[in-house]
Amino acid sequence: MPKKLIVQKFGGSSVANVDRIQKVAQRVVSYKKKGFNLVVVVSALGDTTDELIELANKINSSPSEREMDMLLSTGEQISVALLAMAIHKLGVEAISFTGAQVGIITDTAHTKARIIKINAEKIQEALKRDKVVIVAGFQGISLNQDITTLGRGGSDLTAVALAKELKAYECEIYTDVKGIYTTDPRIEPKAKKITKITYDEMLEMASLGAQVMQVRSIEVAKKFNVPIHVRSSFKKDPGTMIIKEVKNMEEVVVSAITLNKAGAKITVCNVFDRPGIAARIFNELADKGISVDMIVQNVSHLRQTDISFTVNKPEAHKAIKIINKLKKQVGIKDVLQDSDIARISIVGVGMKSHPGVAGKMFEVLAKARINIEMISTSDISISCIVQKKLAEKAVRALHNKFGLAK
Amino acid sequence: MPKKLIVQKFGGSSVANVDRIQKVAQRVVSYKKKGFNLVVVVSALGDTTDELIELANKINSSPSEREMDMLLSTGEQISVALLAMAIHKLGVEAISFTGAQVGIITDTAHTKARIIKINAEKIQEALKRDKVVIVAGFQGISLNQDITTLGRGGSDLTAVALAKELKAYECEIYTDVKGIYTTDPRIEPKAKKITKITYDEMLEMASLGAQVMQVRSIEVAKKFNVPIHVRSSFKKDPGTMIIKEVKNMEEVVVSAITLNKAGAKITVCNVFDRPGIAARIFNELADKGISVDMIVQNVSHLRQTDISFTVNKPEAHKAIKIINKLKKQVGIKDVLQDSDIARISIVGVGMKSHPGVAGKMFEVLAKARINIEMISTSDISISCIVQKKLAEKAVRALHNKFGLAK
Numbered sequence: 001m002p003k004k005l006i007v008q009k010f011g012g013s014s015v016a017n018v019d020r021i022q023k024v025a026q027r028v029v030s031y032k033k034k035g036f037n038l039v040v041v042v043s044a045l046g047d048t049t050d051e052l053i054e055l056a057n058k059i060n061s062s063p064s065e066r067e068m069d070m071l072l073s074t075g076e077q078i079s080v081a082l083l084a085m086a087i088h089k090l091g092v093e094a095i096s097f098t099g100a101q102v103g104i105i106t107d108t109a110h111t112k113a114r115i116i117k118i119n120a121e122k123i124q125e126a127l128k129r130d131k132v133v134i135v136a137g138f139q140g141i142s143l144n145q146d147i148t149t150l151g152r153g154g155s156d157l158t159a160v161a162l163a164k165e166l167k168a169y170e171c172e173i174y175t176d177v178k179g180i181y182t183t184d185p186r187i188e189p190k191a192k193k194i195t196k197i198t199y200d201e202m203l204e205m206a207s208l209g210a211q212v213m214q215v216r217s218i219e220v221a222k223k224f225n226v227p228i229h230v231r232s233s234f235k236k237d238p239g240t241m242i243i244k245e246v247k248n249m250e251e252v253v254v255s256a257i258t259l260n261k262a263g264a265k266i267t268v269c270n271v272f273d274r275p276g277i278a279a280r281i282f283n284e285l286a287d288k289g290i291s292v293d294m295i296v297q298n299v300s301h302l303r304q305t306d307i308s309f310t311v312n313k314p315e316a317h318k319a320i321k322i323i324n325k326l327k328k329q330v331g332i333k334d335v336l337q338d339s340d341i342a343r344i345s346i347v348g349v350g351m352k353s354h355p356g357v358a359g360k361m362f363e364v365l366a367k368a369r370i371n372i373e374m375i376s377t378s379d380i381s382i383s384c385i386v387q388k389k390l391a392e393k394a395v396r397a398l399h400n401k402f403g404l405a406k
Numbered sequence: 407m408p409k410k411l412i413v414q415k416f417g418g419s420s421v422a423n424v425d426r427i428q429k430v431a432q433r434v435v436s437y438k439k440k441g442f443n444l445v446v447v448v449s450a451l452g453d454t455t456d457e458l459i460e461l462a463n464k465i466n467s468s469p470s471e472r473e474m475d476m477l478l479s480t481g482e483q484i485s486v487a488l489l490a491m492a493i494h495k496l497g498v499e500a501i502s503f504t505g506a507q508v509g510i511i512t513d514t515a516h517t518k519a520r521i522i523k524i525n526a527e528k529i530q531e532a533l534k535r536d537k538v539v540i541v542a543g544f545q546g547i548s549l550n551q552d553i554t555t556l557g558r559g560g561s562d563l564t565a566v567a568l569a570k571e572l573k574a575y576e577c578e579i580y581t582d583v584k585g586i587y588t589t590d591p592r593i594e595p596k597a598k599k600i601t602k603i604t605y606d607e608m609l610e611m612a613s614l615g616a617q618v619m620q621v622r623s624i625e626v627a628k629k630f631n632v633p634i635h636v637r638s639s640f641k642k643d644p645g646t647m648i649i650k651e652v653k654n655m656e657e658v659v660v661s662a663i664t665l666n667k668a669g670a671k672i673t674v675c676n677v678f679d680r681p682g683i684a685a686r687i688f689n690e691l692a693d694k695g696i697s698v699d700m701i702v703q704n705v706s707h708l709r710q711t712d713i714s715f716t717v718n719k720p721e722a723h724k725a726i727k728i729i730n731k732l733k734k735q736v737g738i739k740d741v742l743q744d745s746d747i748a749r750i751s752i753v754g755v756g757m758k759s760h761p762g763v764a765g766k767m768f769e770v771l772a773k774a775r776i777n778i779e780m781i782s783t784s785d786i787s788i789s790c791i792v793q794k795k796l797a798e799k800a801v802r803a804l805h806n807k808f809g810l811a812k
Contacts, residue, residue, distance in 0.1 A: 018464045052484070058424045060491040067494075070502050071487035074480035078458070081477035085466040088473075096476050100506075101551060122551075145507060145528075 004169040005127070006031060009041040009137065009159035013176045014233035015079050016046035024174075024233065025086035028132055032092055037127050039166060041137045041159040042083055044075025065110035069139070069149045073099070076136035076155070084134050094132035097122060099139035099147075104158065106140035106148045113140060113148035115157070118165040135162065153214025160217045164224040171221070171228050173213060178232045179239030180205070180212060182404035183257040187392050190405035194255060196241045198349050201255050204381045208345045209260035218242070253350040253357055254402040259395050260343045261388060263293055264316035265374065267308040268323060270333035277330055278307060281323065288322055290315045294343070294376040294383065304333075308374055310385065313339055341373065342391035345383040346398060358382050361398065368397040410575040411533070412437060415447040415543065415565035419582045420639035421485050422452035430580075430639065431492035434538060438498055443533050445572060447543045447565040448489055450481025471516035475545070475555045479505070482542035482561070490540050500538035503528060505545035505553075510564065512546035512554045519546060519554035521563070524571040541568065559620030566623045570630040577627070577634050579619060584638045585645030586611070586618060588810035589663040593798045596811035600661060602647045604755050607661050610787045614751045615666035624648070659756040659763055660808040665801050666749040667794060669699055670722035671780065673714040674729060676739035683736055684713060687729065694728055696721050700749070700782040700789065714780055716791065719745055747779065748797035751789040752804060764788050767804065774803040 008028065015021050028040055043049075052071050056063045063071075080096035087094035103119030126133045137155025142148045150157050156173060163171035178193055180202065185191040199222035206215045212230055221228050221242065231239025271277055278297065285292055295309040311319050316337055323335050344365075351357045358375075361382055365372055370393065374385035386394055399405060414434065421427050434446055449455075458477050462469045469477075486502035493500035509525030532539045543561025548554045556563050562579060569577035584599055586608065591597040605628035612621045618636055627634050627648065637645030677683055684703065691698055699716040717725050722743055729741050757763045764781075767788055771778055776799065780791035792800055805811060 018461070021465060055424070056488065056491055059427060059488055060495040063491045064494055067487045067490045067502060070490075070504075071484060074483045077480045077483075078477060081473045082462065082465055084473045084476075085462055085469045088470055089466040096473060098476075098553075147504075 003035055003037045005037040005039065005166055007039045007041065007159050007163040007166065007168045007171045008174060009155055009172065010043065010174045010233060011155065011176070012043040012046050012048070014174050015042055015083065020233075021045075021079075021082055021086050022089075025083060025090055027233075028083075028087060028094075029090045029092050032132055036169075039123060039127070039133045039135060039162055039168070040083065041135050041155055041162065042076060042079040043137050043155040044072075045079055045082075048075040048078070066146055069110045069113075069147050072149055073136070073139040073147045076138050080134045080136045087132055087134075092132060093130065094134055095126050096134040096136070098136045099158065100141035102135055104140035104161070106142055106150070108142045108144060108146070108148070110142075110146070110148055112151040113142065115140060115150070115161050116143075118161060120162070120165050123162070123166065151214070151216070153217065156214040156217035157220060160221045160226050160228070163226045164220065168226070171226050173228060173230045174233040175212060175230060176233065177212065178235060178237065179230050180210070180242075180256070182255070183395055183399050184259060187259065188257075188396050188399045188405075190399065192405060194240050196243060197255055199242060199244060200380055201347050201349055202242045204345075204347045204378065205256055205258055208258040208343070208347065208381065208383070209262065210258055252348060253354045254346045254348040254404065255350075256347050257395050257398050257402070257404065258345045258347060259391055260345075261391065262312055263310040263341060263343055263385075264313045264337060264339040265308060265310050265341045265385060266316060266319055266323070267306055267336045267338075268332055268334075269306050269336065270304045271307055272331045273303050273305045280330055281307070281326065282309075284322055284326060285311075285319055288318070290319050290322070294374055294385065296374045296376060310341070310343070310374070338373075340388040341385050342388045342394075343383050343385055344391060344394045344398065345381050346402065347381045349380050351380055351382070360401070364397050364401045365394055368393060370394050370397075409441055409443045411443040411445065411572055413445045413447065413565050413569040413572070413574045413577045414580060415561055415578065416449065416580045416639060417561065417582070418449040418452050418454070420580050421448055421489065426639075427451075427485075427488050427492050428495075431489060431496055433639075434489075434493060434500075435496045435498050438538055442575075445529060445533070445539045445541060445568055445574070446489065447541050447561055447568065448482060448485040449543050449561040450478075451485055451488075454481040454484070472552055475516045475519075475553050478555055479542070479545040479553045482544050486540045486542045493538055493540075498538060499536065500540055501532050502540040502542070504542045505564065506547035508541055510546035510567070512548055512556070514548045514550060514552065514554070516548075516552070516554055518557040519548065521546060521556070521567050522549075524567060526568070526571050529568070529572065557620075557622070559623065562620040562623035563626060566627045566632050566634070569632045570626065574632070577632050579634060579636045580639040581618060581636060582639065583618065584641060584643065585636050586616070586648075586662070588661070589801055589805050590665060593665065594663075594802050594805045594811075596805065598811060600646050602649060603661055605648060605650060606786055607753050607755055608648045610751075610753045610784065611662060611664055614664040614749070614753070614787065614789070615668065616664055658754060659760045660752045660754040660810065661756075662753050663801050663804050663808070663810065664751045664753060665797055666751075667797065668718055669716040669747060669749055669791075670719045670743060670745040671714060671716050671747045671791060672722060672725055672729070673712055673742040673744075674738055674740075675712050675742065676710045677713055678737045679709050679711045686736055687713070687732065688715075690728055690732060691717075691725055694724070696725050696728070700780055700791065702780045702782060716747070716749070716780070746794040747791050748794045748800075749789050749791055750797060750800045750804065751787050752808065753787045755786050757786055757788070766807070770803050770807045771800055774799060776800050776803075
């Protein structure tokens with residue numbers, strides 16, 4: 001029987017120094033000795049990527065994206081060589097490869113390239129010779145033979161894409177937390193590690209601000225049904241499995257509560273309620289590169305309405321300037337900004353078949369005397385904007401009432 | 407008329423920090439604006455290579471050479487990306503390449519690979535589009551598609567090999583000195599920068615300890631007659647041209663005086679003078695990896711002789727241990743070591759056709775009351791071992807008497 005293949009991905013904090021690289025090597029070797037074939041994907045050491053970006057910006061404040069990829073891809077190349085050396089030291093054969101060497105072919109969208117295909121012959125060949133294969137995450141090579149990178153968190157994508165291509169038994173994502181939690185344990189000490197979660201819930205959580213895995217990598221895992229195991233680099237306990245379906249899932253209505261304080265709320269007051277005005281506002285914002293998160297518009301009174309939306313705090317000032325320019329043309333009375341807000345979301349695929357979840361959420365918040373300023377819903381999540389100072393209280397109340405600590 | 411092509415090589419100290427990278431960019435751009443085509447070869451920033459080696463040794467004291475090359479090649483890759491960004495900042499088009507990308511094909515002798523061929527199409531194409539081409543020094547790619555490095559000082563070799571392949575007008579080696587000097591100006595303030603020197607003299611000086619250029623790169627330059635210009639990264643003045651022939655060269659008998667204090671002298675006393683004994687000793691040393699520099703044996707008296715030789719100081723102890731083991735078998739009476747020695751050499755192609763240079767050298771040293779302990783000669787150099795404390799005095803006396811300060 002051929003050996004089962006596991007793809008393991010270690011992030012920057014897992015290889016931040018010599019000691020940690022040696023610990024990663026020990027873990028890899030322990031799996032090898034259990035009889036698995038291993039492909040190990042590694043990120044750059046600690047803060048290397050940020051340091052290289054800072055260095056580049058000192059030289060050129062708007063560096064060429066091709067050259068940026070040339071620069072940043074060195075971070076992972078250093079990691080793979082060092083990890084190979086550490087595994088050799090433990091007496092196990094290992095060989096490192098850059099993204100280019102293992103044929104991770106991408107488009108030419110430098111700094112955010114998309115994988116077109118993977119020519120995995122080199123990996124297959126090394127696995128046949130019973131070597132641990134170590135692959136530099138985050139990078140590939142374009143059809144022009146230029147080095148490309150896959151965007152922030154791109155090592156996750158490398159790992160998932162390789163797991164798909166090599167038909168791996170599992171893709172393990174090692175990180176500095178023990179898995180996915182029902183909510184942030186720093187806010188609610190009763191938060192529980194989730195054993196199993198669906199791709200859709202994980203996607204929803206990631207887009208709501210959970211930073212455990214890159215969104216694109218979860219999308220790819222979902223598309224090709226790659227089983228993912230998010231777990232701690234520092235502990236042996238199992239973490240959270242991200243999979244297609246969870247048995248008995250319908251019993252679990254809400255899987256997790258997320259909190260995001262990065263947004264600011266902007267309200268455009270007394271807009272004339274006629275077709276095309278909202279389009280005008282949001283097209284203008286998009287043209288200027290501002291990405292808008294929640295949008296809420298109420299029914300109008302006296303042919304006037306208010307439109308509220310959230311943007312990332314650093315972009316709020318720019319957004320207001322843009323709208324002020326539109327004031328006369330569009331007929332806007334006033335623009336208000338509130339940066340002291342937080343977004344609380346409940347996430348769960350069970351919601352689809354359980355009516356009344358939204359009502360329960362609002363009731364919990366009302367009982368805790370927390371005012372809801374905006375509401376937005378998706379298929380498997382409900383988000384409320386509340387005052388920032390009440391955010392933690394809201395998270396704890398919801399975590400308790402939806403029974404997540406059980 | 408097509409533009410003249412210059413290959414420029416900048417060493418680690420020339421790109422040690424942001425400020426220096428910007429200065430290099432300014433120099434490159436000034437040549438571009440004068441109408442030259444430019445291929446720029448860059449070493450790793452400052453002490454990057456040494457730092458990476460130290461990091462590797464912390465993880466594995468005898469790291470795999472393949473992985474070492476994977477690791478070290480990142481240093482030059484960082485440099486080329488940053489230099490490209492700095493040139494862009496000055497409004498000039500530039501593109502960086504790794505050794506692999508520009509087709510520097512080597513054998514598989516990791517950490518000391520030899521260049522087999524260069525497929526320069528990518529460079530030619532970029533030059534046609536009027537770009538400054540920046541190439542990572544020191545590295546190539548083996549026929550197995552593994553990253554290789556060319557050994558210490560390998561960026562010089564990259565530059566010379568590219569200059570040959572691209573039929574460059576000149577290969578400029580930028581360094582932290584102004585050129586090649588008649589002797590070390592720290593010892594003799596009257597030392598003069600040499601305007602022109604031959605490949606053979608430069609090779610002799612490099613093997614005698616001058617560290618301006620890698621020996622292999624000079625050999626390649628000589629073989630293919632690549633004109634080399636060694637000059638300062640920090641000054642605009644011309645430096646030293648290394649070329650095939652120097653006009654009026656026969657008038658210049660001695661071109662330079664070198665000094666090397668890195669050696670230790672070992673004397674094997676009262677060896678029986680019979681065939682095969684010297685072979686036995688030096689084969690044994692070679693087998694144990696000790697490289698021997700000068701060897702001197704005098705005529706024998708009473709069928710016994712003394713053999714003296716020099717080795718690098720750190721290897722002296724090991725050499726003596728090896729010889730002591732041979733004592734009985736070979737018939738050696740005693741082994742002496744002297745670490746307080748220095749090697750003084752005079753170098754010049756003119757020597758070939760001027761008898762009496764050796765005699766003049768010995769006379770100068772005698773008049774300065776400096777005792778000569780060993781003598782060794784080549785076609786274009788004469789070396790004497792003297793007591794270390796007298797070395798600087800010897801250099802100054804010779805520099806003066808051979809008229810090098812003129």
